[in-house]
Amino acid sequence: MQLTVGELAHGGAALARVDGRVVFVEGAIPGETVEAEVTHKRKDFWRAQATAVLESAPTRVDPPCPYFKAGCGGCQLQYLAYAEQLAQKRQVLHRQLERAHLEFPIDRIDVLGMADPWRYRIRGEFHVLRRGGSVSLGFYRKHTYQTLPIDACLIHVEAIERALPGFARAAEDPAAGRVAALQFTWAPGTSDFLWSPYPPGSADPGFGARAAGWIPELNLNDDSIGIDDAGRHFRVRPEAFVQVNARQRDVLYQRAVALAHLSGRERVVDAYAGIGMLTARLADHAAEVIAIEESPYAVRLGELNMQLNGCGNVSYRRGRVEDAAPGLEGNVDVLVLDPPRAGSAEAAIEGMANLRPQRIVYISCDPSTLARDVNRFCAAGRYTLVEVAFVDMFPQTYHIEAVVKLERTA
Numbered sequence: 001m002q003l004t005v006g007e008l009a010h011g012g013a014a015l016a017r018v019d020g021r022v023v024f025v026e027g028a029i030p031g032e033t034v035e036a037e038v039t040h041k042r043k044d045f046w047r048a049q050a051t052a053v054l055e056s057a058p059t060r061v062d063p064p065c066p067y068f069k070a071g072c073g074g075c076q077l078q079y080l081a082y083a084e085q086l087a088q089k090r091q092v093l094h095r096q097l098e099r100a101h102l103e104f105p106i107d108r109i110d111v112l113g114m115a116d117p118w119r120y121r122i123r124g125e126f127h128v129l130r131r132g133g134s135v136s137l138g139f140y141r142k143h144t145y146q147t148l149p150i151d152a153c154l155i156h157v158e159a160i161e162r163a164l165p166g167f168a169r170a171a172e173d174p175a176a177g178r179v180a181a182l183q184f185t186w187a188p189g190t191s192d193f194l195w196s197p198y199p200p201g202s203a204d205p206g207f208g209a210r211a212a213g214w215i216p217e218l219n220l221n222d223d224s225i226g227i228d229d230a231g232r233h234f235r236v237r238p239e240a241f242v243q244v245n246a247r248q249r250d251v252l253y254q255r256a257v258a259l260a261h262l263s264g265r266e267r268v269v270d271a272y273a274g275i276g277m278l279t280a281r282l283a284d285h286a287a288e289v290i291a292i293e294e295s296p297y298a299v300r301l302g303e304l305n306m307q308l309n310g311c312g313n314v315s316y317r318r319g320r321v322e323d324a325a326p327g328l329e330g331n332v333d334v335l336v337l338d339p340p341r342a343g344s345a346e347a348a349i350e351g352m353a354n355l356r357p358q359r360i361v362y363i364s365c366d367p368s369t370l371a372r373d374v375n376r377f378c379a380a381g382r383y384t385l386v387e388v389a390f391v392d393m394f395p396q397t398y399h400i401e402a403v404v405k406l407e408r409t410a
Helices: 082-099 158-170 207-214 246-260 277-283 296-308 321-327 346-353 367-377
Strands: 002-004 014-018 021-026 033-041 045-055 109-112 123-131 134-140 147-149 181-186 192-198 219-221 225-229 232-236 267-271 288-293 314-318 334-337 359-364 383-391 401-408
Touching (some): 002 045, 082 383, 109 246, 123 147, 123 158, 134 158, 158 192, 192 207, 192 225, 207 219, 232 277, 232 296, 246 277, 246 334, 246 383, 267 346, 277 288, 277 296, 277 314, 288 296, 346 367, 359 367
Parallel strands (some): 021 045, 288 314, 334 359
Antiparallel strands (some): 134 147, 181 192, 359 401
């Protein structure tokens, strides 16, 4: 069927309409006319794949990755010029804010893109594909659980790409038959390389040694590695969250600290603090930082990292934010939160809002849950949304990272 598509939706597909029904068209750019094949039909919408471009947008480019053209699910936007990726993502973020009844002009949304939007991921997870006696690593094909074998990936750092064949060969041993996926993390500027199997504990004792024999230039570790951030050193384990784009992590955290507007006298709550990379930056400019984190592994690692970096004004509270925040005593001047993709539970929003901080800095990797949560903070005129920045942590994909600032009004 022939379709002319409109705006880009969150998820990377462009919108079209057929007899009043919404059709999400993948592989199309707003304004293009395409030939499309329907891939999924649901009661309220259809999904389709562009099979030919009849009228091309001037922002269309040839995807440089052969696996993108083969249906790899790792990237969604390689056919869109990078400047247009940024513009479209800003529009998606703005529409999500509008849908949550948050008025904020699109031209006031700062866009912080990358000078070079490739080779940015320092962490990735690869599925293990066994065929006969050989093993390949790869990503799922779009909308499937079928693994597409790859031996190169343009959005991962070269250290991870170099490791793929060695780990694939290590997985060929029958003793590694339970390994279904592998996670890799590289410490920028070093040869230190962290690997972890899934399911946990599925790799045999000799797995790492076999892989190391094929990639002697990397220092393999299956426990933890050290990653530097803003002149500090942090221990990172496989189960600990770390921003996968090290270059943009610095941009994001610099902007978050600037929005917190700290003078050195404030009492700050850092919710969903993880292992403390942002916490340590906040501690440099605050009198006290209270870090709330649910994961016991992240708390132990965070406390170690605070000791390693001399952050004596940081204390960790282990627990869910909705449980820990109401128990805090004393005034809180600034709240910083960086929740997972699902956002904050409504009880957590209320617990944090009841601390009555003057300023809230919210970091999000999902614009829909960001908009929902900001709307809840702003309920009954408690807070006002005053600044929004889109930090492109995930070029070539539809994912959107944003940081916003709220100020107390009541």
